[in-house]
Amino acid sequence: MESALKDLSTPTGGVEDVYGEDCATEDQCITPWTIAVSSGYNLLRDPRYNKGLAFTERERDAHYLRGLLPPVISSQELQEKKLMQSIRQYDVPLHKYVAMMELEERNERLFYKLLIDNVEELLPIVYTPTVGEACQKYGSLFKRPQGLYISLNEKGRILEVLKNWPEKSIQVIVVTDGERILGLGDLGCQGMGIPVGKLALYTALGGVRPSACLPITIDVGTNNEKLLNDEFYIGLRQRRATGQEYYDFLHEFMSAVKQNYGEKILVQFEDFANHNAFELLAKYRTSHLVFNDDIQGTASVVLAGLIASLKLLGGALCDHTFLFLGAGEAGTGIAELIALEISNKTNIPVEETRKKIWLVDSKGLIVSGRKETLQAFKKPWAHEHEPVNNLLDAVKAVKPTVLIGTSGTGRTFTKEVVEAMACMNKRPLIMALSNPTSQAECTAEEAYTWSEGRAVFASGSPFPSFEYDGKLNIPGQANNCYIFPGFGFGLVMSGTIRVHDDMLLAASEALAAQVTEEHYAKGMIYPPFADIRKISAHIAASVAAKAYELGVATRLPRPADLVKYAESCMYTPNYRSYR
Numbered sequence: 001m002e003s004a005l006k007d008l009s010t011p012t013g014g015v016e017d018v019y020g021e022d023c024a025t026e027d028q029c030i031t032p033w034t035i036a037v038s039s040g041y042n043l044l045r046d047p048r049y050n051k052g053l054a055f056t057e058r059e060r061d062a063h064y065l066r067g068l069l070p071p072v073i074s075s076q077e078l079q080e081k082k083l084m085q086s087i088r089q090y091d092v093p094l095h096k097y098v099a100m101m102e103l104e105e106r107n108e109r110l111f112y113k114l115l116i117d118n119v120e121e122l123l124p125i126v127y128t129p130t131v132g133e134a135c136q137k138y139g140s141l142f143k144r145p146q147g148l149y150i151s152l153n154e155k156g157r158i159l160e161v162l163k164n165w166p167e168k169s170i171q172v173i174v175v176t177d178g179e180r181i182l183g184l185g186d187l188g189c190q191g192m193g194i195p196v197g198k199l200a201l202y203t204a205l206g207g208v209r210p211s212a213c214l215p216i217t218i219d220v221g222t223n224n225e226k227l228l229n230d231e232f233y234i235g236l237r238q239r240r241a242t243g244q245e246y247y248d249f250l251h252e253f254m255s256a257v258k259q260n261y262g263e264k265i266l267v268q269f270e271d272f273a274n275h276n277a278f279e280l281l282a283k284y285r286t287s288h289l290v291f292n293d294d295i296q297g298t299a300s301v302v303l304a305g306l307i308a309s310l311k312l313l314g315g316a317l318c319d320h321t322f323l324f325l326g327a328g329e330a331g332t333g334i335a336e337l338i339a340l341e342i343s344n345k346t347n348i349p350v351e352e353t354r355k356k357i358w359l360v361d362s363k364g365l366i367v368s369g370r371k372e373t374l375q376a377f378k379k380p381w382a383h384e385h386e387p388v389n390n391l392l393d394a395v396k397a398v399k400p401t402v403l404i405g406t407s408g409t410g411r412t413f414t415k416e417v418v419e420a421m422a423c424m425n426k427r428p429l430i431m432a433l434s435n436p437t438s439q440a441e442c443t444a445e446e447a448y449t450w451s452e453g454r455a456v457f458a459s460g461s462p463f464p465s466f467e468y469d470g471k472l473n474i475p476g477q478a479n480n481c482y483i484f485p486g487f488g489f490g491l492v493m494s495g496t497i498r499v500h501d502d503m504l505l506a507a508s509e510a511l512a513a514q515v516t517e518e519h520y521a522k523g524m525i526y527p528p529f530a531d532i533r534k535i536s537a538h539i540a541a542s543v544a545a546k547a548y549e550l551g552v553a554t555r556l557p558r559p560a561d562l563v564k565y566a567e568s569c570m571y572t573p574n575y576r577s578y579r
């Protein structure tokens, strides 16, 4: 290479065809060399460094931008104002999503500035519910890769594939295999929208640098016939690999991740189907820094809401009775963390505290008579009881004070179900957690109306406030996005190497502590998203504190003030000046 680079100039001042690109015929292979430092036109095309019209006069001179931009110089604030105006002009949420993705590909800092400063308005666009529709249409929307696609075609070469990603200092991976995307089912390779969206929130809500985030979709096929027959489908056109083939592939992936990025890389499993999710978490939690958002993140955010709701409902957690519709990842994950929290607070063994928690699945109430045929994660919830076939009868039999929907099936909290809850409880707590909005068990309006304004309500996807009988009710968004950005940031900033359940409990308590009297007065059990960066700093600090206490944090010495430390480490999207 050295000799090839020696004589770059020809006698006429031109540049020799050192790499043979010009003289190569179309079927000859060449190497696509690039330069590393961006300037001029390339700088405008590099989303990480592009500032568009905000480049100053000095920067335009120093970086060969003269003439490439019109004369005006905008501030980042003016750019933000202009973009928000243009995004607000779209009526269709998916068009806003596309506009946001295009902005991310054009000017990363401006994208994050918009998202952070307008979080309540833009969260439903880059995240649930719109991201669900984007995944369904991802084949048509796909323009440029936003993450790594690792398909069965790459079997035996996953380490090499990881090395193709341009960033080397990765701290957080969000990975899906696309089999249970929100409540929309198997979307195969098109599930990529979810890791991309989750990692955008890691940065915007949690402060992890965008360059340290890597979205990954594992493609082992899809069982979605519609996608298999869709000419625009972007994934492997085959049915899902299962059993040993699936687990061997996942094992190659997990081993390659650790080999490439080391012990402290956080791998967040997202939207795997429950028949793999529990097993993957159990298998890797002792050897890798892994976290299942649907099982653990959801549990932590719901527990936070429950702790906060006690101010409105009265009593302690151990005084309540919980009924779930849906006994999968979210349902059993939440149930287990509630049982653990009550056990910790009361010194009653967890086998006992589980007894006030009941779950209904597609076959009815989970009871001991069904134990033989239940999946392993449901067995701890098979209490002694007569068979009960439907939710309404289960409500009447169990007499819950708290009703939680994790079924992925919309409109299952019917008028009769909500009325039964309201009949038994002065203030029934109703959580319709399924996403996206179409799959929510009921709407906020339904919960407030059918309970005559007495329900405390939260949902996975956002619902507008609703006035009942002259009182404004603000529904909470019980979504794991309150937890995972701060939780992951806490792990990363403390160099933690394993996740422990006590860290989930710490995160719940930190989140619940952010709810104030002013919020309670409006029926809120979660703080507003507008404060999410501050909230995430507190969650990160509590998680890190627990990690230091447990001896699994490697970043030493421990910072004295972990909240301040978290805030000081957070990525901010303001433009930097270029020399």
Ligand SMILES: NC(=O)C1=CN([C@@H]2O[C@H](COP(=O)(O)OP(=O)(O)OC[C@H]3O[C@@H](n4cnc5c(N)ncnc54)[C@H](OP(=O)(O)O)[C@@H]3O)[C@@H](O)[C@H]2O)C=CC1
Pocket (backbone or CB within 6 Å): 180, 181, 182, 183, 184, 273, 274, 293, 294, 295, 298, 301, 325, 326, 327, 328, 329, 330, 331, 360, 361, 362, 363, 405, 406, 407, 408, 409, 412, 433, 434, 435, 436, 439, 459, 460, 461, 478, 479, 480, 481
């Ligand atoms: N708000 C949040 O932060 C989160 C929300 N979720 C949402 O929760 C939903 C479920 O996710 P997850 O737990 O991972 O999914 P799973 O597939 O693991 O579990 C779904 C459960 O619901 C049951 N179910 C489905 N339909 C019905 C019905 N009509 N009546 C009774 N039970 C039913 C299933 O029964 P069976 O076992 O018999 O098949 C299963 O037990 C999704 O919509 C997801 O978007 C998930 C994570 C976080």
Ligand SMILES: CC(=O)C(=O)O
Pocket (backbone or CB within 6 Å): 128, 181, 182, 183, 271, 293, 294, 434, 435, 460, 479, 480, 481
């Ligand atoms: C929020 C989330 O993780 C889900 O619905 O799957």
Ligand SMILES: [Mg+2]
Pocket (backbone or CB within 6 Å): 182, 270, 271, 293, 294
């Ligand atoms: Mg999820």
